[in-house]
Amino acid sequence: MLELQNITYSASDENGEKDILRDVSLTLEDNKFYVITGPNGSGKSSLAKIIAGIYTPESGKILFNGRDITDLPITDRANLGISFAFQQPIRFKGITVKDLIKLAANGPADKDMNADICDYLSQVGLCARDYINREVNASLSGGELKRIEIAMTLARKSQFTVFDEP
Ligand SMILES: Nc1ncnc2c1ncn2[C@@H]1O[C@H](COP(=O)(O)OP(=O)(O)O)[C@@H](O)[C@H]1O
Ligand SMILES: [Mg+2]
Structure with a gap:
C-alpha cells in the first residue's frame, strides 16, 4: 500500500515560483490498478516523480507498506520494489x-x-x-x-x- 499525505510541491520557472501540487493526499491499495487523468500541466508526471523519488516534495509524507520513504533516494525506493516507467523512456x-x-x-x-x-x-x-x-x-x-x-x-x-x- 502506498500513501501520500498532504504532499505539496512547487517549482520555479522564468515567471517565478508556482505550486504544482498543493496538499495532495491519497491511498493506493494493493492489487489495484489506478488511473489518474487531468489536463496537460496539471501535475500528473510531477506526482509520479515524487512517488519514484525523482522530485522531493516541500512538505508531506510518503508511506510505502507503512514505512516512511519520504527521505529515501530513488535507488532505495527501487530496491523496496517501486518501479517507474517514464513518459518518455530513456534510450x-x-x-x-x-x-x-x-x-x-x-x-x-x-x-x-x-x-x-x-x-x-x-x-x-x-x-x-x-x-x-x-x-x-x-x-x-x-x-x-x-x-x-x-x-x-x-x-x-x-x-x-x-x-x-x-
Ligand atoms: N522541474 C520543474 N521546473 C519548473 N516547472 C516544472 C517542473 N516540473 C514540472 N513543472 C511544471 O509543472 C506543471 C505540471 O507538470 P507535469 O507534472 O509534467 O504535468 P502533466 O504530467 O500533468 O502534464 C507544468 O506547468 C510544468 O511546466
Ligand atoms: Mg506528464
Whole structure:
C-alpha cells in the first residue's frame, strides 16, 4: 500500500515560483490498478516523480507498506520494489534489449535468461525474436520503447509500478 499525505510541491520557472501540487493526499491499495487523468500541466508526471523519488516534495509524507520513504533516494525506493516507467523512456545506446532486461531482472550473470526475456517481451506484445538483440537506441519507435520499458518492470518483479502515460 502506498500513501501520500498532504504532499505539496512547487517549482520555479522564468515567471517565478508556482505550486504544482498543493496538499495532495491519497491511498493506493494493493492489487489495484489506478488511473489518474487531468489536463496537460496539471501535475500528473510531477506526482509520479515524487512517488519514484525523482522530485522531493516541500512538505508531506510518503508511506510505502507503512514505512516512511519520504527521505529515501530513488535507488532505495527501487530496491523496496517501486518501479517507474517514464513518459518518455530513456534510450540506452549500445545496450541490447536482452542485456537491459537481464539487468532489470538482476539475475545471476552466468544464467542464460533467454526464455524469461522472451516471456517478458511477449507479455508486452513484442515478438521476442525480432527485438531481443536490438539496441535500445533511436531506431526503436516510441511505442516499441514503451513496451520494452514495461517488459523491464515485469522483469524487476516490482511491487508497485507507476506508469507515466503508458
Ligand atoms: N522541474 C520543474 N521546473 C519548473 N516547472 C516544472 C517542473 N516540473 C514540472 N513543472 C511544471 O509543472 C506543471 C505540471 O507538470 P507535469 O507534472 O509534467 O504535468 P502533466 O504530467 O500533468 O502534464 C507544468 O506547468 C510544468 O511546466
Ligand atoms: Mg506528464
